[in-house]
Amino acid sequence: AQTVTQSQPEMSVQEAETVTLSCTYDTSESDYYLFWYKQPPSRQMILVIRQEAYKQQNATENRFSVNFQKAAKSFSLKISDSQLGDAAMYFCAYRTPTLLSNFGNEKLTFGTGTRLTIIP
Amino acid sequence: DGGITQSPKYLFRKEGQNVTLSCEQNLNHDAMYWYRQDPGQGLRLIYYSQIVNDFQKGDIAEGYSVSREKKESFPLTVTSAQKNPTAFYLCASSTGTGFDNEQFFGPGTRLTVL
Numbered sequence: 001a002q003t004v005t006q007s008q009p010e011m012s013v014q015e016a017e018t019v020t021l022s023c024t025y026d027t028s029e030s031d032y033y034l035f036w037y038k039q040p041p042s043r044q045m046i047l048v049i050r051q052e053a054y055k056q057q058n059a060t061e062n063r064f065s066v067n068f069q070k071a072a073k074s075f076s077l078k079i080s081d082s083q084l085g086d087a088a089m090y091f092c093a094y095r096t097p098t099l100l101s102n103f104g105n106e107k108l109t110f111g112t113g114t115r116l117t118i119i120p
Numbered sequence: 121d122g123g124i125t126q127s128p129k130y131l132f133r134k135e136g137q138n139v140t141l142s143c144e145q146n147l148n149h150d151a152m153y154w155y156r157q158d159p160g161q162g163l164r165l166i167y168y169s170q171i172v173n174d175f176q177k178g179d180i181a182e183g184y185s186v187s188r189e190k191k192e193s194f195p196l197t198v199t200s201a202q203k204n205p206t207a208f209y210l211c212a213s214s215t216g217t218g219f220d221n222e223q224f225f226g227p228g229t230r231l232t233v234l
Binding site for chain 2: 004042043044045046047093108110112
């Protein structure tokens with residue numbers, strides 16, 4: 001079974017600075033998807049960024065980027081120019097690719113989350 | 121506006137009672153999911169459904185039941201057999217296939233057992 005580990009329960013960063021959230025995972029599969037979700041105080045889960053394992057290029061979405069190290073099974077999230085609105089719980093998640101003959105692999109496996117605080 | 125709605129936002133239940141949480145989506149998604157979130161833990165999958173009239177147990181299905189009679193609806197019943205039902209429940213939906221198979225989440229229901 002796949003597992004996702006976030007070893008930093010809490011992180012804080014000064015506004016406008018850069019912060020990196022860590023995530024490691026365990027899998028025996030060669031292709032899979034990785035995601036970072038944000039959960040602000042409203043508790044609405046919002047997709048921040050995603051990465052497909054076979055793509056070597058790290059994904060980037062505006063101020064958010066990932067450092068994907070497949071051999072190390074590491075998937076960290078870097079937030080640049082941190083803003084007050086970035087304060088939230090951040091969850092790393094893993095998903096296997098869909099196989100036409102094996103529906104049921106769509107479920108996400110989540111880490112325990114990192115609470116990010118932005119210091120004004 | 122397309123999206124996922126969950127109702128009610130807050131729900132209180134007495135011990136021994138069954139309660140049903142509503143989840144509706146108008147995104148025309150085939151797949152729907154129920155997750156449970158506890159403090160200090162990530163989301164854990166309760167049940168999922170890839171298509172109407174079909175659903176599968178997730179990692180923590182004991183004490184829960186679901187139905188999928190319509191594409192847009194996937195209600196979750198928390199039964200009296202669920203030993204610790206107080207939690208935050210999130211419903212999600214997705215197209216069901218492909219890399220762009222992003223799961224969209226509803227706003228959640230907070231269930232408290234009194």
